[in-house]
Amino acid sequence: MTVSSTSHQQEHGRFMTVMKDILARPSGLIGLTLVLFHILLALLSPSIAPYDFKLQNSSLMLSPPSSEHWLGADHLGRDILSRTLMGGREALLVTGIATPLAVIWGGFIGILFGLVGGRVDEVLMRIVDAFLSLPWILKMLVLIVTFGTGIGVLIPTLTFFYGIPVIRVARAATHDIIARDFVWAAKARGHSRISIIWRELLPNVLDTLMVEGAMRWSWMLLAFSSLSFLGFGVSPPIPDWGLMISDARGFMSFAPWGVIAPVIGLSSLIIGINLSADALAKALGIDRAQKAPM
Amino acid sequence: MLIRRVLLGGVTVCIVSLIIFAGVEMLPGDACTQFLGEYQADEELLAQCRKDLDLNRPAIDRFAEWTQGAITGDLGLAADGTTKISTIVGDRLKNSLLLAFCAMAVGIPLALLLGVVSGLWRDRLPDIIASTLAIFAMTIPEFVSATLLILVLSVWLGWLPGIVLTSAAAPASEFFPEILLPVIVLSFVMCAHIMRMVRSSVIDVMASDYVQMATLKGVPYWQMVFRHALPNALLPAINVVALTIAWLLGGVVVIEVVFNYPGLGRLMIDSISDRNLPVVQSIALIVASVYVCVNLAADLLTMIANPKLRTMYMRK
Numbered sequence: 001m002t003v004s005s006t007s008h009q010q011e012h013g014r015f016m017t018v019m020k021d022i023l024a025r026p027s028g029l030i031g032l033t034l035v036l037f038h039i040l041l042a043l044l045s046p047s048i049a050p051y052d053f054k055l056q057n058s059s060l061m062l063s064p065p066s067s068e069h070w071l072g073a074d075h076l077g078r079d080i081l082s083r084t085l086m087g088g089r090e091a092l093l094v095t096g097i098a099t100p101l102a103v104i105w106g107g108f109i110g111i112l113f114g115l116v117g118g119r120v121d122e123v124l125m126r127i128v129d130a131f132l133s134l135p136w137i138l139k140m141l142v143l144i145v146t147f148g149t150g151i152g153v154l155i156p157t158l159t160f161f162y163g164i165p166v167i168r169v170a171r172a173a174t175h176d177i178i179a180r181d182f183v184w185a186a187k188a189r190g191h192s193r194i195s196i197i198w199r200e201l202l203p204n205v206l207d208t209l210m211v212e213g214a215m216r217w218s219w220m221l222l223a224f225s226s227l228s229f230l231g232f233g234v235s236p237p238i239p240d241w242g243l244m245i246s247d248a249r250g251f252m253s254f255a256p257w258g259v260i261a262p263v264i265g266l267s268s269l270i271i272g273i274n275l276s277a278d279a280l281a282k283a284l285g286i287d288r289a290q291k292a293p294m
Numbered sequence: 295m296l297i298r299r300v301l302l303g304g305v306t307v308c309i310v311s312l313i314i315f316a317g318v319e320m321l322p323g324d325a326c327t328q329f330l331g332e333y334q335a336d337e338e339l340l341a342q343c344r345k346d347l348d349l350n351r352p353a354i355d356r357f358a359e360w361t362q363g364a365i366t367g368d369l370g371l372a373a374d375g376t377t378k379i380s381t382i383v384g385d386r387l388k389n390s391l392l393l394a395f396c397a398m399a400v401g402i403p404l405a406l407l408l409g410v411v412s413g414l415w416r417d418r419l420p421d422i423i424a425s426t427l428a429i430f431a432m433t434i435p436e437f438v439s440a441t442l443l444i445l446v447l448s449v450w451l452g453w454l455p456g457i458v459l460t461s462a463a464a465p466a467s468e469f470f471p472e473i474l475l476p477v478i479v480l481s482f483v484m485c486a487h488i489m490r491m492v493r494s495s496v497i498d499v500m501a502s503d504y505v506q507m508a509t510l511k512g513v514p515y516w517q518m519v520f521r522h523a524l525p526n527a528l529l530p531a532i533n534v535v536a537l538t539i540a541w542l543l544g545g546v547v548v549i550e551v552v553f554n555y556p557g558l559g560r561l562m563i564d565s566i567s568d569r570n571l572p573v574v575q576s577i578a579l580i581v582a583s584v585y586v587c588v589n590l591a592a593d594l595l596t597m598i599a600n601p602k603l604r605t606m607y608m609r610k
Binding site for chain 2: 126131134135141142218222225230242245246253256267271273274278
């Protein structure tokens with residue numbers, strides 16, 4: 001746990017200790033490697049993909065792996081290797097923007113209302129509960145069907161709905177800290193609310209928020225790929241693992257490679273994020289098993 | 295305290311219904327523009343339709359009527375203006391309950407067993423295997439594990455039917471053996487969440503002072519585990535089980551789509567695509583109420599089962 005008013009140097013030193021702790025665990029090492037690999041792949045894949053991802057070739061339709069097309073071709077005769085290599089770009093872009101935004105807005109509201117307390121807080125928590133009691137897919141689909149698919153709708157939608165559970169976590173963490181002496185001291189010194197949030201509460205809630213963010217990232221990725229799978233995520237011909245699995249499912253009995261390649265891509269990324277989140281939680285001393293996704 | 299919890303649950307359901315109703319009101323278009331489709335440009339038809347469906351009255355009035363109907367079980371009419379929602383939703387709800395019940399019957403006992411075993415033998419082979427599998431079950435998207443299972447068990451080995459072809463209104467017995475694959479996937483996923491929770495609480499309890507005390511007093515190991523450790527270790531599992539039940543009844547859309555299972559989730563997604571908003575409203579209300587009730591039940595159960603909490607709240 002950080003103590004308030006740490007200097008930058010201490011903060012930097014702590015970052016290094018936590019990183020070392022994560023890398024010392026097998027789960028952290030494997031997880032971070034996978035995540036880094038996928039981020040690099042997303043950045044570099046347009047230049048290393050052997051074929052154009054949208055190039056259709058009717059003579060290659062559903063062809064098995066060959067020396068020219070290592071993973072075969074899909075139902076439109078597009079190269080599966082190229083599409084698999086590029087299939088995580090959209091997902092990483094959308095969740096990579098939406099996750100930090102969700103943690104920031106949810107965290108801020110949670111800390112603020114945890115600090116203010118009273119009636120307002122009580123009312124807000126009922127609204128949060130109400131939102132959490134609706135299935136995520138219903139909330140999102142209604143917005144997506146109304147406003148259309150695409151990054152412009154997906155990012156705000158994911159940011160909004162995935163920030164709501166963060167409010168709860170941040171509020172609970174704030175309640176744990178707020179009774180401590182140093183918060184009382186800051187109040188007694190006459191600091192403003194913003195200053196108390198920024199200088200006293202935030203540094204102490206940050207650990208919880210980071211773990212929360214890492215877990216939200218993997219759940220958001222799950223949500224994104226599920227939406228793509230259902231046909232509400234990325235729009236074709238942009239390659240995406242969820243969409244590829246959904247397309248190739250019908251031909252699974254005679255062309256299973258079309259399913260297996262994107263399955264490996266998607267699973268390795270999600271497992272990587274989860275292993276990293278696990279290691280991060282352990283390094284920061286937060287019990288992750290107590291949490292179930294919402 | 296009990297009364298307070300129940301009241302809070304009621305308030306949450308009220309807010310949910312308000313959010314659902316307001317959300318649907320705010321969306322562009324209504325039942326009439328959807329129903330008339332390309333004819334909606336005809337002002338006269340539109341006005342007539344709105345009059346027929348009572349859409350001209352203020353939103354507050356319709357909200358009051360809708361909630362009144364919902365309380366008495368009358369969910370109103372679907373967007374086509376003729377079908378009763380309660381009949382459409384009824385069959386699907388029955389199928390979802392069937393699926394959820396089968397998944398729970400397999401998943402919960404298995405999860406408790408695996409959780410206790412891996413908690414007692416922490417970091418030994420059974421724990422490593424179970425925990426690794428749990429990570430896979432929790433992280434891999436359901437549609438991926440479902441697709442892989444269909445590929446292996448149904449396409450390659452031909453053991454189980456990979457898709458449900460039974461119609462929504464069929465009696466429960468006709469869903470066997472088609473229901474087995476979705477049940478396997480669901481219980482696999484829910485098992486992982488419960489197992490992890492049970493494992494961590496078994497570990498906590500086994501490290502506690504009173505367990506050490508019992509061991510030092512010479513209580514036989516298994517008697518100590520069953521009589522002293524497990525009753526306390528399993529308490530926190532109640533809440534996770536509640537969350538998974540709520541998830542089973544509302545969130546298994548993807549699994550239902552993959553297996554073509556005619557449950558509430560697929561009805562939900564179809565209704566959203568068709569803009570059949572009255573049906574969406576009803577499903578949302580049902581699912582949210584289930585969520586609130588199940589969580590409430592779990593809280594009450596924990597309170598009753600845990601002597602510490604029991605006396606604490608009695609005194610209050």
